[in-house]
Amino acid sequence: MKTALTIAGSDSGGGAGIQADLKTFSAHGVFGMSAITAITAQNTVEVRSVQNIDLNIISDQIAAVFDDIEVHAVKIGMLGTPEIINTVTDNLKIYEPEHIVLDPVMVSKGGHHLLDSNAVANLNETLLPLASLVTPNIPEAEILSGRTINSEPDMYEACRSILQKGPGAVLIKGGHLDGDPNDLYYDGKEFHLFKGKRIETKNVHGTGCTLSSAIAANLAKGDNMLTAIENAKDYITAAIAESLDIGHGHGPAHHFHQFYERVT
Numbered sequence: 001m002k003t004a005l006t007i008a009g010s011d012s013g014g015g016a017g018i019q020a021d022l023k024t025f026s027a028h029g030v031f032g033m034s035a036i037t038a039i040t041a042q043n044t045v046e047v048r049s050v051q052n053i054d055l056n057i058i059s060d061q062i063a064a065v066f067d068d069i070e071v072h073a074v075k076i077g078m079l080g081t082p083e084i085i086n087t088v089t090d091n092l093k094i095y096e097p098e099h100i101v102l103d104p105v106m107v108s109k110g111g112h113h114l115l116d117s118n119a120v121a122n123l124n125e126t127l128l129p130l131a132s133l134v135t136p137n138i139p140e141a142e143i144l145s146g147r148t149i150n151s152e153p154d155m156y157e158a159c160r161s162i163l164q165k166g167p168g169a170v171l172i173k174g175g176h177l178d179g180d181p182n183d184l185y186y187d188g189k190e191f192h193l194f195k196g197k198r199i200e201t202k203n204v205h206g207t208g209c210t211l212s213s214a215i216a217a218n219l220a221k222g223d224n225m226l227t228a229i230e231n232a233k234d235y236i237t238a239a240i241a242e243s244l245d246i247g248h249g250h251g252p253a254h255h256f257h258q259f260y261e262r263v264t
């Protein structure tokens, strides 16, 4: 059985964070494991409060998994502070997993800051160079690249700037632009536009978490990077198309356990 580890925050509402990641791993037939970096009191409407986890406990969770179990891919989500970023980086340098998908979570859909603004430098300098793939949304890509992104052509220059910070590849997600949600990939050699069709729904909570963990699951199962992203894009599109009207805000994506049976 293939395995994947998510290093991320908990969302009590179950739509994003660790909960979305583990549901996604499971739907892909991958055994999911977790190292929790923060506990958020969150629902489909808002993030009410956040408790960051003690650095030693974060470190111990990662070590406990790697010391015992073969990890085929790692997904990284909410990290919160410069100190948490440094702790995670130090551990990844020790265990050197083959695939690291970094979702540089900064702000929740409801506008709550999930990453200290003074932590972006740490993200750029320490963690980005270790990532096989970094998957910012448009506001995150603007911060990482230092460029304004108003259109698809702007995404190309932002990809180039982010790649210079050292990740193996970058995928800028286009969900926050008007029009169809196309995601742009760049690995220094080629660009690839993963085209989407916009689904009219408010229920898009946790879509970024779901996409990045689906990519990690597909890499764990042996897909190459482009195939892993293509398959993950199909997964998130189906998960949004049949997203759940749970709660009073942005409902969650629907994780189909029969996803592969449905499409094959």
Ligand SMILES: Nc1ncnc2c1ncn2[C@@H]1O[C@H](COP(=O)(O)OP(=O)(O)O)[C@@H](O)[C@H]1O
Residues within 6 Å of the ligand: 136, 137, 138, 173, 174, 175, 176, 181, 182, 183, 196, 197, 198, 199, 200, 201, 204, 206, 207, 208, 209, 211, 233, 236, 237, 240
């Ligand atoms: N309304 C939508 N219809 C179809 N796909 C969408 C929609 N909104 C977002 N997506 C896709 O979901 C994924 C996550 O997108 P995005 O919303 O940009 O990230 P985040 O959740 O990190 O803010 C991307 O593949 C994006 O293209």
Ligand SMILES: Cc1ncc(COP(=O)(O)OP(=O)(O)O)c(N)n1
Residues within 6 Å of the ligand: 008, 009, 010, 011, 016, 017, 018, 040, 042, 077, 078, 105, 107, 108, 109, 110, 114, 204, 205, 206, 207, 208, 209, 210, 250
């Ligand atoms: C604990 C936690 N981690 C990450 C997020 C952000 O998730 P994302 O997939 O970007 O979804 P939205 O917040 O934009 O709905 C989160 N909210 N909580």
